[in-house]
Each structure stands twice: as structure tokens, then as C-alpha cells.
Amino acid sequence: MAKREVVYSTCKSCHGGCGVKVTKEDGVIVHIEGNPNSLTGGTMCSKGLSSIQHVDNPYRLKYPMKQVGKKGSGKWKRISWDEALDTIEAKMRDAIDNYGAHTIAISQGTGRGYNRYTHRLARSLGTANIITPGYVCHSPRLGLYGLVTGYGRLYCDYHGWGGEFPKTNIVWAKQLEISSADSEMCYWFMKSLDYCKNFIVIDPRASAYATRATLWIQPRPGSDCALAMGMMNVIIEEELWDKEFVEKWTFGFDELRERVKDFTPEKVSDICWIPKEQIIEAARMWAIDTPGCIQVGSSLERQANCGHTLRAITCLMGLAGNIERPGSMISWVLPETGLIEDVFLELP
Numbered sequence: 602m603a604k605r606e607v608v609y610s611t612c613k614s615c616h617g618g619c620g621v622k623v624t625k626e627d628g629v630i631v632h633i634e635g636n637p638n639s640l641t642g643g644t645m646c647s648k649g650l651s652s653i654q655h656v657d658n659p660y661r662l663k664y665p666m667k668q669v670g671k672k673g674s675g676k677w678k679r680i681s682w683d684e685a686l687d688t689i690e691a692k693m694r695d696a697i698d699n700y701g702a703h704t705i706a707i708s709q710g711t712g713r714g715y716n717r718y719t720h721r722l723a724r725s726l727g728t729a730n731i732i733t734p735g736y737v738c739h740s741p742r743l744g745l746y747g748l749v750t751g752y753g754r755l756y757c758d759y760h761g762w763g764g765e766f767p768k769t770n771i772v773w774a775k776q777l778e779i780s781s782a783d784s785e786m787c788y789w790f791m792k793s794l795d796y797c798k799n800f801i802v803i804d805p806r807a808s809a810y811a812t813r814a815t816l817w818i819q820p821r822p823g824s825d826c827a828l829a830m831g832m833m834n835v836i837i838e839e840e841l842w843d844k845e846f847v848e849k850w851t852f853g854f855d856e857l858r859e860r861v862k863d864f865t866p867e868k869v870s871d872i873c874w875i876p877k878e879q880i881i882e883a884a885r886m887w888a889i890d891t892p893g894c895i896q897v898g899s900s901l902e903r904q905a906n907c908g909h910t911l912r913a914i915t916c917l918m919g920l921a922g923n924i925e926r927p928g929s930m931i932s933w934v935l936p937e938t939g940l941i942e943d944v945f946l947e948l949p
């Protein structure tokens with residue numbers, strides 16, 4: 602009879618980390634499911650659930666392979682790790698000696714915990730030419746959050762660990778359950794909806810969430826910055842901003858008031874192709890029913906005006922006092938979540 606064994610582990614099919622329960626028979630994985638006694642409560646996305654197919658895939662790359670036929674011929678032979686490393690080192694030395702370190706470019710896929718090492722490798726070689734998906738996904742928001750608030754990591758506090766859940770939840774161009782590599786957050790997000798009064802979906806597409814939304818806004822793609830400015834216009838015109846927070850923690854309010862003056866609901870309605878009533882309604886919900894969170898999607902980071910869009914959205918958070926209070930956008934990480942991988946802390 603086959604020897605059955607259950608191993609508790611963590612999924613790394615994205616850079617998330619859902620708790621998983623892996624069943625093996627005679628050392629071979631036969632089943633993967635979520636671990637109910639983990640932070641993600643036994644939930645997994647379809648990608649994680651199907652990761653057993655990666656392990657068994659006959660085309661999975663397990664060893665260094667060297668091309669032996671013509672490029673494109675599909676002819677490869679297995680080589681040792683020593684030979685692979687020696688070959689790479691020789692080519693890198695040749696490039697550095699003859700053309701300069703900058704001629705070496707390093708690219709990588711989304712991080713699985715090794716990001717810090719590829720950056721270190723690039724710096725050790727002396728090349729600035731390193732590219733990761735992070736440059737158009739997540740890093741822009743870290744940069745802009747940092748620019749506006751002084752700290753780059755702001756996350757939605759869906760957990761209720763601080764005693765409050767978000768009363769207004771905005772999901773802006775994001776589909777946590779499908780397209781996000783952070784979809785382990787989906788579990789907490791879905792739970793937080795039970796406590797939320799206003800659920801606003803801002804997305805031109807009919808996302809799965811849109812059917813559950815209190816308010817679904819479909820702006821013209823690329824007009825998100827104007828929408829954020831319009832919401833701030835309403836909040837300021839109607840005197841709805843969090844006076845205490847703005848007074849105590851911000852500067853530049855008068856300049857912001859002046860800047861958003863022109864972005865009336867009528868004007869923003871024309872820019873975004875949405876009814877002005879939606880802009881007013883969203884602004885009121887966001888400013889009145891606090892605390893609240895804005896979950897930002899990476900599609901906002903792939904726009905030409907990504908910087909200003911994220912900057913405006915961060916100001917919108919601050920206007921409603923939705924920064925650093927339970928149930929809002931938070932930068933602290935509770936011990937239960939463990940250490941977050943932080944490439945920025947890894948600078949040599």
C-alpha cells in the first residue's frame with residue numbers, strides 16, 4: 602500500500618503565500634488544497650490549486666540545458682551546474698572587459714523571494730540595466746505613496762485586527778480574485794465586504810465584483826486621474842474633508858484646493874464619460890463613511906500619467922483621513938503576517 606504523507610507548506614505560484622496542505626503518496630504529490638489553519642483560511646486561487654501540474658509537467662526545466670543545434674531547432678543537452686556557471690561567468694567577464702558592465706542587462710519575472718539577489722547581482726557587476734515586472738506593477742505605487750506620504754508601503758487594512766473594518770471599500774481597476782499576484786488578499790477583502798457599507802468598483806470592465814458593488818463607475822480608460830481630482834473637488838467644495846487629519850498631518854492643503862478647483866463634476870464627467878452624479882456620490886461615500894480603503898490595480902500603473910494618477914489617489918486617501926488608522930490604508934505590518942520581503946532594505 603502506498604505511503605501517504607501530508608505536508609503543510611506555502612504556495613509560491615505567485616509572490617503571495619497562501620497556506621497549503623500537500624498530500625504525497627510514496628513521495629509523489631497527489632493533491633494540493635488550502636490549509637484552513639493558516640492566515641488565508643484554506644482558500645487558494647485556481648493557479649495555486651493547479652500548481653501540481655507544474656511539478657509533473659514533462660517540459661519543466663529541472664537542470665541547466667545547453668543549446669547544441671541551430672537556434673530554434675529545439676536541440677539541447679543537459680550540462681552540469683559547474684559548466685553552466687563557468688559558461689555564464691566567462692561570457693559576463695568577456696562583456697565587462699571588452700564592452701563595459703553596462704552592456705549586461707538582467708531581467709526577471711515576478712518575484713518569488715529572489716528579487717533581492719538579482720538586484721545585488723546587477724549592482725555587483727556594475728550594471729544599472731535590470732528590469733523586472735515591478736517597474737510597471739506595484740513599484741510605481743510604492744514610489745508615489747512614498748512621495749506623498751513619506752512611506753512607500755500602504756496596504757488596505759481588510760483584516761479588522763485593529764478593531765475596525767473599512768466602511769467604504771474602493772476597488773480601482775483591480776480584480777483581486779483573478780489578475781492579481783497578491784490574490785491571497787482576496788480572502789481578507791471578501792470577508793471585509795461583510796462589514797462594509799459602500800463598495801465602489803471603478804473599472805471600465807464588468808468585473809466579477811461589479812455585480813456586488815454599491816456603485817460601479819466605468820470611467821474612460823486612462824481618465825482615472827481626472828476622476829480622483831473630481832472627487833477631491835466635491836469633498837472640498839462640500840467641506841467634507843477630515844479637518845483634524847489634514848490640519849495635523851498634512852501640508853499644502855491650500856495649493857491642493859486651488860489645483861482641484863477646475864475639476865468640477867461637470868468637467869470631470871466630460872473627461873471620464875460618466876454621469877456627474879456618480880462622481881459626487883463616490884466622493885460623499887468616501888469622505889463621510891470612513892474608515893475606507895482604496896485597492897489600486899496595476900493597470901493604473903501602465904498609463905502614461907501613472908504618476909499623477911497615483912499621486913491624486915493618495916491625496917484622496919489623505920483628504921478623508923484614510924491613512925494610518927484601522928480599517929484604512931496602513932503601513933504597519935502586524936507580526937502575524939511575518940516579515941515582508943523588502944528589496945529596498947537590501948541595498949548593500
Ligand code: SF4
Pocket residue numbers: 612613614615616617618619644645646647648649650782783784785
Ligand atoms: S494567490 Fe494563488 S498563486 Fe498566489 S500564493 Fe495564493 S494560491 Fe498560490
